[in-house]
Amino acid sequence: MCIQEAKSCSIWIVFLMMLNCNVAAQPIVILNANESPPYWTQSSVEGGLGAELIQAISEVAGLETRIKFAPLQRMIDDDSNNDLGNPEFYLPKQEFAAVIPIAVSQIALFYYRPHHSTRFDFKSIEELKPYKIGVLKGTLIDRHAFEQMGIHFESSYAQASLFKKLKLGRLDLVFEIDLVGQQIINKVYPDQIANFAREPLPNSSSPIAIMLDAHVPDVQTIAARYRAGLAHIIQSGRYQQIVRKYYPDAQIPEHWFEELQHFQKMYAFDL
């Protein structure tokens, strides 16, 4: 038996054992998310990419999971709930028994081709100096350091307005979450998709995770079932099917699964 098959078998065995142990009781797990399409949204029946993954994982793990929407600040301030999203927002305040990354988000650099004759291929942040760059308000971590380097960003409150400014030539470049940017272009400029170039940035990934509060009863069993469920839907291809659905080109970004494993290792480390 090759390593891949052995791995696949072990995932199935663990999964079936867990399912068997828990047929009688289906615990209900409440997870909080904040409205952030296309990952978590109340505006579609499926609830977004993250919500679809959660439901698929829960289905095979024999868990009933309900997603409750709440404002981000309330989720951060509540230190006894379970959260969904980027752990970096919640870890400073809350003790979690388990952080389970289920997906990744990556940043891409967008520009409008008709305004730029050559393809951008930046190697260092300093090369951004001559350009007008747009970012979403509140997302720039090192503003001071960037300004010291002579790089200035123009902030905007709305994601769609960044792309409108790009098309009008008021901005040269926009940093945005790859999937969010693609969906905005698809929605706002469906006949201009080819004119918007995007360069995904490999060193820009963040995890999207299930975070289980330290005081949830039987939390380690629940976490183990989510992990096994996740492994199972990746193995069966259901996971890939869901992710592809959300990318306009139906392509899962390169290195997605490497990044996911990396985050899984990081958050399993002596938490």
Added chain:
Amino acid sequence: MKPLFRLLQFVLLFLLMIMLPTWVSATGPRIKQDIFAPNPNQIYALDFPPFVTTELPTGGIAVELVTNLLKAQSLDAVINTLPVASMMKYYLLQEQALGLITSHLQINKEEQKDLIYIPLLQIQQYFYYFQAKHPEGLPWNGDLKTLAHLSFGVNEHENLEPYKKAEINLQTGKNSALYEKLHAGQLDFIADSPLTVNWYLDKHYLSEKTQFIKMQPKAGDELLYLIINKKHPQGDVIAKQFQMELGKMLTNDQYNTLLTQQLGNGQKLTEIFSPLPVDSK
């Protein structure tokens, strides 16, 4: 009716302006300096406002100090702030990061052999209690035994032995939770730097700030280190450069000048920091 409608519109717009930046930041890209290519020299710092925090443009007092040391030695490195110690340990032990900025790091003696500890700041710590819970104050006189059987909120990564020996009841937790418990009367006292206490009180308990009482004498000092990883290909060399530059800054008083600038508000350096151990020069 019209003025009322306008007022409502204004209130809604105002609320939207306050809420929107927080809401959108959850789905926005977090832009960092090494976004195009990973910098091989990664330093990770544990969130500890105002010494390490992304909420200050400089990154915090300790981060600004390290940034100056890096600049003076023309070293190219990126400093990342992390929310929990376990993430720092992961980067250090699993990904061979160049270094850490932190005071607490629980790792075994074998792993410590691969690390070079460079003291950056010696931060004075004081005990604080909440006056509503203890209107008569607490009997602290410098001897921990005077606080026996009281509840003390402490970070789990600190050395807890002296408190256990003095029969103090320990409750561990994250900083923000400890402040909440102190305010709620679930703790009798906590220990922190006056700068950190002010930071939390200004943010969360501004109207009750005067009720959080600092006890004299000071509880002790906390050393904040730059910890360099010998397993990083440049670890040994960079550690020597840092030690040399820090020694220079201490000798020519640039160290004190930099810290005084960071403190601002005419705050005296000697009220916040103790001198670094002698062998730091």
